[in-house]
Amino acid sequence: PVLREYVVSEAMAALGIPTTRSLAAVFTGEEIMRETLLPGAVLTRIAGSHVRVGTFQYFWARRDVEALRLLADYVITRHYAELKGAVEPYLALLGAVIDRQASLVADWQLVGFIHGVMNTDNMSIAGETIDYGPCAFMDDFHPETVFSSIDHMGRYAYRNQPSIAHWNLAGFAQTLLSLVSDDQEDAVAKATKVVNTFPERFQAFYAPGLRRKIGLADIREGDNELAQSLLSSMADSRADFTLTFRRLCDAALGPELESSLRYLFKDARAYDKWALNWRVRMSHEVKTPDEHVELMRQANPAVIPRNHRVEQALEAAVEEGDYGPFEKLLEVLSSPYVEPVGHTEYMLPPKPEEHVLQTFCGT
Numbered sequence: 201p202v203l204r205e206y207v208v209s210e211a212m213a214a215l216g217i218p219t220t221r222s223l224a225a226v227f228t229g230e231e232i233m234r235e236t237l238l239p240g241a242v243l244t245r246i247a248g249s250h251v252r253v254g255t256f257q258y259f260w261a262r263r264d265v266e267a268l269r270l271l272a273d274y275v276i277t278r279h280y281a282e283l284k285g286a287v288e289p290y291l292a293l294l295g296a297v298i299d300r301q302a303s304l305v306a307d308w309q310l311v312g313f314i315h316g317v318m319n320t321d322n323m324s325i326a327g328e329t330i331d332y333g334p335c336a337f338m339d340d341f342h343p344e345t346v347f348s349s350i351d352h353m354g355r356y357a358y359r360n361q362p363s364i365a366h367w368n369l370a371g372f373a374q375t376l377l378s379l380v381s382d383d384q385e386d387a388v389a390k391a392t393k394v395v396n397t398f399p400e401r402f403q404a405f406y407a408p409g410l411r412r413k414i415g416l417a418d419i420r421e422g423d424n425e426l427a428q429s430l431l432s433s434m435a436d437s438r439a440d441f442t443l444t445f446r447r448l449c450d451a452a453l454g455p456e457l458e459s460s461l462r463y464l465f466k467d468a469r470a471y472d473k474w475a476l477n478w479r480v481r482m483s484h485e486v487k488t489p490d491e492h493v494e495l496m497r498q499a500n501p502a503v504i505p506r507n508h509r510v511e512q513a514l515e516a517a518v519e520e521g522d523y524g525p526f527e528k529l530l531e532v533l534s535s536p537y538v539e540p541v542g543h544t545e546y547m548l549p550p551k552p553e554e555h556v557l558q559t560f561c562g563t
Contacts, residue, residue, distance in 0.1 A: 201234070201560060202241040203514050203526065205332040209245075211505040211533040212329055217307040218300075219329040220247040235560060239518065247328055251275055253372045254321030260375035269379055279326050290379040294394050298369050299401055300327025305365045306405035309358070310413065311501060312338040312441040316348035316559065318356050318364045320371050333561035337504045339549045340438035341431070347507075347559045362406075366398040412499040413445050414478065415452050415492040418485055426481055430474050437466040440549045445500040451475070452482065452492045501536040503546045505529070507556035 202225045212219040223244040230240035251271070259267040272290055276283050286292040304327050308315065315322070316334035324330040334348035343359035351357075356364060373391040381387035410427045411419070434444055444464050451458035458475065462468040485492065513525040532546045540546055550556070 201238070201333075202243045203517060204510060204559070205243055205245075207510060207513070207526070207530060207533070208332050208335055208505050209329070210530060211536065212313070214534050214536050215307075215311060215501060215504075217311070217313075217329060218304055218327055220245050220324070222246075245330075247324065247330060248326035249275075249278055249324075250330075251325045252321050252330070253323045253325065253368055253375075254319070255325070256372060256375040257320055265378045268375060272376065272379060275325055288380065288390075290376050291390055291394060294369075294373055294376055294380075294391060295397070297325055297327070297372060298394065298398055301365050301369060302398060302401040303327065303405045304329065305361050306402055306409055308361060309406060310409045310499075311504065312341065312358070314338065314345060314347055314356070314358050315361065316351065316356055317561065318361060318368065320368045323365070323368045323372075325372075334559040336507050336556070336559045338441045339506060339555070341434040341441040341444070342438060343435060347557070349558045349560050362399070362402050365402075366395070369398060370395050409499065412495060414448065415482060415496045416485065417487055417492075417495060420481070420484065423481070426474075426477060430478075433465065433467075433470040433474055436470065437464070439464040439466075442501060442504050443547065443549060445496075446502050446547070449493050449496040449500055452496060453489050455479070497537060502539040503532055503536050505533055506546070506550065507559070508550040508554040509546060511556055 206222040206225050209219050209222050213221060223246050226242050226244070228240040228242060231237045232240040251274075256268065256271060259271060272293060276289060276293055280293060280296045283289050283292045283296060301323065307313075308329075314336055315329070316336065317331065322331040322333075334350065336347035338345050338358060343357070344354060345358045346354050346356065348356060354360065373395045377384065377387040377391060380390055407424055411417075411423055414427055414430065416423055433439075434441070444461065447458070447461040447464070451461050455475070462471050465471040482492065487495070509529055513529045516522040516525045528543075529546075532540045532543055
């Protein structure tokens, strides 16, 4: 689990998604009973800070208003210095944290990342991905995808991540009420108004990212519906999330290059129908096909830490003491938007017998 956290967080950093980093993994010399006996280790993680929504909830639960004020002032000074001198600094802090979380979760959705345990203590106030436990990247796309072995009801499924972030931020707002206003009713009204902007803020980050993934630089009516209809067809066919968007980059050069993309859909006719509308929409863009491809390749990674590749690397390290596959995986993932010459196997989805259906928390 420690090595999994290391490799996935390094991959996220290379993808350009805000994240904590793994500084070191150190064996303890003990064996830990998880699903099986595993070698114990300590992961040293570095971050902008380790303050989470749960940190605020701790002092809120103790009704320690002074500690909440000190903590909020510290966070503003450290992470949101532009808010100093604001007329309502704690309300402004709430809005700023909502913005960063909306942007972060949009980034996750756009690369098919599923955090796995999005409780309030795993939500960083600094807006970084933190606590890589039973996380995973999707292979086959479906909105209900869950990997975490402890998420039996799908609370933290891919589809639910934006709404869970919204729920967590409402919890953060609750901790700030006493700082926002001495009048409880007034504080609730103000905080609720800000919290309810989350869906709009999320879409402000997600929608442009989704447009870039399908090569649209301009904004036109119907763009969102076009992108969502592709996702719907992908879900129906369980098409590979990463590979579909990467091969769409080549298809932007012309329909003669989309045969390998059509193959990803169980019903290729569904893709064909979508592609007709897509090409009509692309014809209204001012960029050249080559410019579109470059735009799309910057938005669609060629390689992600696919679960079966991660498991293979970890098994070699733990069972055989061979860190070669682990180091090679890290090397490939360090340039995720570049197709790995001579190692295209890292781009491919798992074979049926290689599918990883569950991931586990490492605490």
